Amino acid sequence: MSNEGSALRQVLFGVGIGVAIGASLSLAASITTQQKPSIRRDHSKLARPIELRSGEVRDGVTGLIGNTPLIRIKSLSDALGVTILAKAELLNPGGSVKDRVALRIIQDAEQLGLLVPNTGSRIFEGTVGSTGISIATVARARGYDTTIIMPDDVATEKVKALEALGATVERVRPVSIVDKKQYVNLARKAALEFGTSSQLNASDASRGASDIPPFVSTSELAVAPANSKSPSAARGFFADQFENKSNYDAHFEGTGPEIWSQTNGHVDAFISGAGTGGTIAGVGRYLKSMSETTRVVLADPQGSGLCNKVRYGVLFDEAEREGTKRRHQVDTVVEGIGINRLTQNINLALPIIDDAFRISDAEAVSMARYLVQHDGLFLGSSSACNLVACVKLVKKMGWCNGERVVTIMCDSGTRHYSKFWNDDYLRQNDIPIQASIVEEMLGSPANGHTHKLEG
Numbered sequence: 162m163s164n165e166g167s168a169l170r171q172v173l174f175g176v177g178i179g180v181a182i183g184a185s186l187s188l189a190a191s192i193t194t195q196q197k198p199s200i201r202r203d204h205s206k207l208a209r210p211i212e213l214r215s216g217e218v219r220d221g222v223t224g225l226i227g228n229t230p231l232i233r234i235k236s237l238s239d240a241l242g243v244t245i246l247a248k249a250e251l252l253n254p255g256g257s258v259k260d261r262v263a264l265r266i267i268q269d270a271e272q273l274g275l276l277v278p279n280t281g282s283r284i285f286e287g288t289v290g291s292t293g294i295s296i297a298t299v300a301r302a303r304g305y306d307t308t309i310i311m312p313d314d315v316a317t318e319k320v321k322a323l324e325a326l327g328a329t330v331e332r333v334r335p336v337s338i339v340d341k342k343q344y345v346n347l348a349r350k351a352a353l354e355f356g357t358s359s360q361l362n363a364s365d366a367s368r369g370a371s372d373i374p375p376f377v378s379t380s381e382l383a384v385a386p387a388n389s390k391s392p393s394a395a396r397g398f399f400a401d402q403f404e405n406k407s408n409y410d411a412h413f414e415g416t417g418p419e420i421w422s423q424t425n426g427h428v429d430a431f432i433s434g435a436g437t438g439g440t441i442a443g444v445g446r447y448l449k450s451m452s453e454t455t456r457v458v459l460a461d462p463q464g465s466g467l468c469n470k471v472r473y474g475v476l477f478d479e480a481e482r483e484g485t486k487r488r489h490q491v492d493t494v495v496e497g498i499g500i501n502r503l504t505q506n507i508n509l510a511l512p513i514i515d516d517a518f519r520i521s522d523a524e525a526v527s528m529a530r531y532l533v534q535h536d537g538l539f540l541g542s543s544s545a546c547n548l549v550a551c552v553k554l555v556k557k558m559g560w561c562n563g564e565r566v567v568t569i570m571c572d573s574g575t576r577h578y579s580k581f582w583n584d585d586y587l588r589q590n591d592i593p594i595q596a597s598i599v600e601e602m603l604g605s606p607a608n609g610h611t612h613k614l615e616g
């Protein structure tokens with residue numbers, strides 16, 4: 162064969178291969194496009210809020226806070242015929258939704274001149290754990306020390322994380338908020354005692370909108386030593402997540418707009434639990450301000466009185482009536498949400514909450530196990546509560562046509578090994594571990610009997 166003929170054959174062979182590869186790639190691309198769920202097709206038309214930009218470098222650990230992904234929960238969405246979307250707040254560097262709040266509280270205090278980095282100042286907070294870990298993380302990054310006062314019955318892994326972050330941890334007996342020894346009251350007192358009682362007088366009254374109840378002024382909570390009002394003096398600062406408006410602002414200006422953008426402004430319902438009320442108030446009010454028809458729904462663990470407050474106007478849980486209460490505070494294995502008093506942040510949320518569901522410990526445990534089994538999602542207890550409430554809302558509304566329900570994955574299961582993810586602990590506390598509860602809730606009874614939907 163001539164050299165010319167051989168060269169021509171090689172060219173034709175090359176073109177043939179090229180056409181074949183091109184055709185199969187475009188076929189694959191068209192199959193992939195067809196199989197993509199509609200949420201992803203919508204998304205591609207918009208500027209994406211989360212992307213890797215070449216040359217972009219975040220500034221330290223606080224640069225990693227927020228801008229979290231939104232994921233479709235495949236198992237629940239497919240089973241219900243709706244789109245359940247969950248904001249992955251557990252991917253924040255401190256491991257929870259509370260990173261945003263810690264950052265905002267500290268930034269606002271710095272802006273008001275109440276905290277100055279690297280002055281030996283110390284931030285105090287009363288918390289069941291997650292907020293403490295977030296404050297300790299941000300405080301370290303910004304040049305402050307931290308003291309965290311927490312009830313002594315929360316999962317011990319949170320204490321270990323706090324100690325690893327260099328926080329001083331005080332664990333106290335859980336008592337009612339009216340008791341001076343309640344952990345939030347003790348944190349306030351410790352902050353005041355860190356210096357002396359010579360409070361700063363800066364006013365931040367202008368920060369509240371007209372329908373928002375007045376907040377405890379952040380400035381009232383910072384204390385300078387008696388012998389010095391200089392900015393470089395060490396101060397004690399009470400973060401006060403329950404009453405501090407920075408908590409709400411972090412969600413109204415951060416989490417809410419992110420969800421709006423990630424869903425292309427299409428949210429039929431937003432569901433969240435309330436610990437301080439900051440998330441549901443901030444995100445709920447932002448979404449309602451963008452679309453009045455978005456339903457804002459509370460996921461309330463057993464033992465918390467908020468569900469009844471939303472439904473009937475009375476802050477009360479049936480465990481009180483039954484006399485079966487085991488714990489001094491909210492009587493549930495779920496940590497981080499549920500409360501039996503009204504805080505400023507909860508007061509902001511109550512007027513915009515459309516509905517509420519009481520979630521039993523058994524339901525939350527079941528959901529957590531179900532999501533590991535079906536989706537490989539290893540979530541903490543408040544996230545599990547949120548997702549049970551998503552299912553209850555969808556069932557109650559009779560939704561099955563792709564309606565979009567958005568919720569929060571607050572933290573991961575790794576924060577809950579010793580209680581919520583500890584089968585022995587659950588058995589000792591008579592909390593059933595049955596994945597079938599969720600299966601039945603979704604409408605596919607596993608063993609014939611039907612789980613009565615609570616709430």
Ligand SMILES: Cc1ncc(COP(=O)(O)O)c(C=O)c1O
Nearest residue numbers: 291435436437438440497543571
């Ligand atoms: C794990 C976890 N999930 C949810 C929440 C509730 O968030 P919020 O305080 O905004 O109501 C908290 C609050 O501490 C929490 O720690």
